[in-house]
Amino acid sequence: MPAKKPAAAPVPATPEDPAVLPAGVSAADMHAAIAEFVAILGPQNVLTDADHIAPYTKVMIAESEDLHRPSAVVYAREVSEIQQILKVCNKYKVPVWTISTGRNFGYGSAAPQSAGQVVLDLRHMNRILEVDPVLCTALVEPGVTYQQLKDYLEENDIPLWLSCPAPSAIAGPLGNTVDRGVGYTPYGEHFMMQCGMEVVLANGDVLRTGMGGVEGTSAWQVFKWGYGPYLDGIFTQSNYGIVTKMGMWLMPKPPVYKPFCIRYDNDEDIHDIVETLRPLRIANVIPNAMVFANVMWEAAALMPRSKYYDGTGVTPDSVLEEIKAKEGLGAWNVYAALYGTKEQVEVNWQIIAGAVKASGKGRLITEEEAGGTQPFDYRAKLMRGDMTLQEFGLYRWRGGGGSMWFAPVTAAKGSETVQQTRLAKEILGEYGLDYVAEYIVGMRDMHHVIDVLYDRSDPDEMARAHECFGKLLSEFGKRGYAVYRVNTAFMDQAADLFGPVKRKVDQTLKRALDPNGILAPGKSGIRI
Amino acid sequence: MKLRILPVAANVGAAILAALTLPASAAPEAPALRAPAGKWPTPQVLWEKTCARCHTTGVGPELRGRALPPEYVASVVRNGMMAMPAFPHTSIDDASLDGVARLVSTSKLPKPAAKR
Ligand SMILES: Cc1cc2nc3c(=O)[nH]c(=O)nc-3n(C[C@H](O)[C@H](O)[C@H](O)COP(=O)(O)OP(=O)(O)OC[C@H]3O[C@@H](n4cnc5c(N)ncnc54)[C@H](O)[C@@H]3O)c2cc1C
Numbered sequence: 001m002p003a004k005k006p007a008a009a010p011v012p013a014t015p016e017d018p019a020v021l022p023a024g025v026s027a028a029d030m031h032a033a034i035a036e037f038v039a040i041l042g043p044q045n046v047l048t049d050a051d052h053i054a055p056y057t058k059v060m061i062a063e064s065e066d067l068h069r070p071s072a073v074v075y076a077r078e079v080s081e082i083q084q085i086l087k088v089c090n091k092y093k094v095p096v097w098t099i100s101t102g103r104n105f106g107y108g109s110a111a112p113q114s115a116g117q118v119v120l121d122l123r124h125m126n127r128i129l130e131v132d133p134v135l136c137t138a139l140v141e142p143g144v145t146y147q148q149l150k151d152y153l154e155e156n157d158i159p160l161w162l163s164c165p166a167p168s169a170i171a172g173p174l175g176n177t178v179d180r181g182v183g184y185t186p187y188g189e190h191f192m193m194q195c196g197m198e199v200v201l202a203n204g205d206v207l208r209t210g211m212g213g214v215e216g217t218s219a220w221q222v223f224k225w226g227y228g229p230y231l232d233g234i235f236t237q238s239n240y241g242i243v244t245k246m247g248m249w250l251m252p253k254p255p256v257y258k259p260f261c262i263r264y265d266n267d268e269d270i271h272d273i274v275e276t277l278r279p280l281r282i283a284n285v286i287p288n289a290m291v292f293a294n295v296m297w298e299a300a301a302l303m304p305r306s307k308y309y310d311g312t313g314v315t316p317d318s319v320l321e322e323i324k325a326k327e328g329l330g331a332w333n334v335y336a337a338l339y340g341t342k343e344q345v346e347v348n349w350q351i352i353a354g355a356v357k358a359s360g361k362g363r364l365i366t367e368e369e370a371g372g373t374q375p376f377d378y379r380a381k382l383m384r385g386d387m388t389l390q391e392f393g394l395y396r397w398r399g400g401g402g403s404m405w406f407a408p409v410t411a412a413k414g415s416e417t418v419q420q421t422r423l424a425k426e427i428l429g430e431y432g433l434d435y436v437a438e439y440i441v442g443m444r445d446m447h448h449v450i451d452v453l454y455d456r457s458d459p460d461e462m463a464r465a466h467e468c469f470g471k472l473l474s475e476f477g478k479r480g481y482a483v484y485r486v487n488t489a490f491m492d493q494a495a496d497l498f499g500p501v502k503r504k505v506d507q508t509l510k511r512a513l514d515p516n517g518i519l520a521p522g523k524s525g526i527r528i
Numbered sequence: 529m530k531l532r533i534l535p536v537a538a539n540v541g542a543a544i545l546a547a548l549t550l551p552a553s554a555a556p557e558a559p560a561l562r563a564p565a566g567k568w569p570t571p572q573v574l575w576e577k578t579c580a581r582c583h584t585t586g587v588g589p590e591l592r593g594r595a596l597p598p599e600y601v602a603s604v605v606r607n608g609m610m611a612m613p614a615f616p617h618t619s620i621d622d623a624s625l626d627g628v629a630r631l632v633s634t635s636k637l638p639k640p641a642a643k644r
Contacts, residue, residue: 054607062640075618077562093584105613123565143565143618164594169581170619387582395611396587403611456610 014038015048018071020118030071032090037074037118037148040084045075047464056102056110056119060403062454062466063489068111070097070119074478077124079244083204085120086242089518090202097520098118098242100142101174103167105277106403106451107179108488113522120242128164128448129245133158136250137195137221141173142243147387149173160250162385164185169387176218178236180485182447184382186339188289189234189442196220196247200234202514207231207241237485238506239520240513251385254339254446258349259380261365262356263330269361270332270421270439271414274446276359278412281441285348288383290336293351293375293438295320297451298329300397300436301375313432333364335379397436400455402465404489406456406472408481410439410446420448427451427475431460431468447484473497488522495525564620571627574620579628588612593637598629605629 016040021030037046048071056073057065074096076082089096099202102110112119126143131152138160140149146164153160160503162168163183165176177190187193196210210226211219224232235241264273273292281285296315299305309319323329336352338345356362378390392471395401406424410416415441425435428450436453439446452464452472466489471494476482482497495503506526510517517528568574577600591601602625606616620628 051606055616055619058608058614073616102616102618103613106623109613110616121616123616123620124562125563126565148563170578170613300595387577387581390585390587392582392611393587401610401612473550 012432015046015072017047018116019050019053020069020071020116022071022118023114025092025094025116029092033088033094034072035469036088036091037072037085038087040081041074045318046072048072056121059109059111060106060401060456061108061402061489062402062452062456062462063157068108068488069115069206070112071116072117073121075121075124079198079200079206079378080422082120082200082244083333084243086200086202086204086518088497089118090516092515093518094118094126094403095518095521097523098122100243101145101170101172102175103171104175104179105167106405107485111488113488113491113520117520122244123240125244128152131156131158132221132252133160135222136160137247137250137328138250139196139221139245139247140173141245143172145170145172145387149216150385150387156465158251159183161253162250163190164382164385164387165195166382166391167389168382168385169389173248174243177246177248178243180236182289182442183385184289184291184379184440185251185337185385186287186289187385188248188440190248191233193249193299193476194232195222195224195249196233196245197235197243197246199241199243201419202242202516202519206244209235210247210442217398221249237524239523239526240509242519252341254341255287256339256342256345257339257384258345259335259337259367259376259383260352261370261376261379262334262336262362262431263365264332264334264362265324265330267331267421270417271360272359273332273334274414274439275411275416276355276362277336277441280352280355281412284334284445285351287339288337290334290441291397291438292441293333295329295331295333296397296434296436296437297394297438298375299323299327300332300395301378301393302327304396305398308328314429315434330363333375335376335383337380337383394436394451394453398434398453399462400454400456400457402454402456402462404452404465404469404483404487406450406452406469407475407485408476409484410448410449410481412441412444412446417448419479421474423475423479424448424450424472427472428468430471431464433465433468448514477486491522492525532637564621564627565571566616566621566624568620568624568627571624575631578615578620582612590637591632592635596633598626598633601629601632602626635637 057069096448097112098120099110100122122142123453124143125141127141128144146168165171165181165183177194180191196212199207209232211217211223234245251507308323309315338348376386381388410420428435433442437450439448455461477497483494486494510526511528521527583591605615
């Protein structure tokens, strides 16, 4: 069907003055900065009107949009444009919040940490610069989406697999990786599989990390460390530069792929799950970032909780028991997969089956049994880096569109999961919120990912969710637990958990690399 | 080794050949095509690759066969609604949004009702 005419009004030649200003910037300076942005980018790439700003203001976190409303959105297509934008930002001290694909749902979405920051949307920088089918590497720009990369590999018959976060169909590898996101394949720890970056610094310098600075190098995407201090880490979860290219490793498509599930009936089984499966993960018998999802996470993939419970507050245990029985779900549901030749997969399957049997609990479920049903299908997709949005089902559980990920790091020990699970449930319960959780298993750690779900249309519930999240951070912190990543409303509180010296070093780097503090102030609690 | 963006129908042989014949250390700025972000080839492709992933799977509400006004659909896409993300112009440009909004508005519910 041909599109007739655009739905919205055309962009005016000169953008209107922004409705919000960044802290400490006068209206006159902002006006001048906007005029200079227009001179660099053209008016169609500098936007201040409500229609264009609205999508960058939508958040799921428990704070008013007004605290995170951008003053303007600018689109850049070239590194040289970013360099010129930064010159203007330095001149007028205008802060700029960079997004790549801008799908950071439950961590702040596309909105800046504080109101008035200019969003630099790099979605138009979307070239797949290189895919090397021999070395299994790619070099991409920030605006490349997983869907785009997947289509490219398929259209060109390149047998490589991606590793994606759950909203794979609309997110992108660069943004996800620089925020140290995770996926579900053997390459699920994305930053570990990242190799080489190009970064525009606040002063306009363009840094290539790793081997990237060596003229004529063929090793930028194959050797991570380069020479001297390894720098890539300081450009993740930070505000020290704008990443404009990123190298990554891709996984060869295995001849055989065998996703499977293991169901456990009781809440306390989480202890034995960890003890049974950790050795298999460390020994690479189970090579992927497997997950242990609890009953509510599973049930949300199927239905709203109103199917079984139309009350408010915490979902009663009796209801969860009923759901488990009637829907055939476990208290904990393990999703893992095997990858390799037929022989390799067969051997490893026998080892796993033996370990599960020896542990005396857990029911193995294969694709032959569960294929074609949810949540098995979407889990199978995620463990092979395929496109899905099925996990958005989480939001129909209670409704209202509120979500914040509380994701403390756990050492992969059964005793620790028992303690963390108990504590999280207790605190969430105080606020009438559900423990909807999964553990995503790393090499030796686990991300204990809890979706703090609440009704964002109910101001009282939103306030409770906000308070609850603060308490989760502080109570976990008292016991030596801290998160792997956090949303824009709680970045300072999370930063405090890592100690004053870490904060001071973060700030020292900030002052050295971005003396005017123009890059994403507040990201990870870092400001000049 | 460098692979340029190949035409849609390129096959394995062509891809590997391209990889083998291009210089090993070409500068990364070498020309790969940049597709304008937000511009979709057809409303149907946009529907399938984005909207349908929630709206035909039971995750989001069924939209087909409801004669929803296109302006309403467009407004929800731009602003988001509850858990539905907002889509900026760089994900879905105005022309593509117009197209998909009409597609949704005039769609019929397929005979065998959408499965989960
Ligand atoms: C149902 C659901 C499931 C989810 N599951 C997962 C999951 O499995 N794993 C996971 O990791 N996340 C998950 N998320 C969270 C989030 O949606 C993803 O992490 C997503 O990939 C992040 O958005 P993005 O890729 O578009 O990155 P962006 O939003 O573009 O970037 C993320 C952040 O990185 C920084 N940044 C981005 N680009 C640059 C740049 N060029 N230079 C410097 N800094 C930059 C910014 O601070 C930005 O806010 C989930 C969310 C939902 C709603």
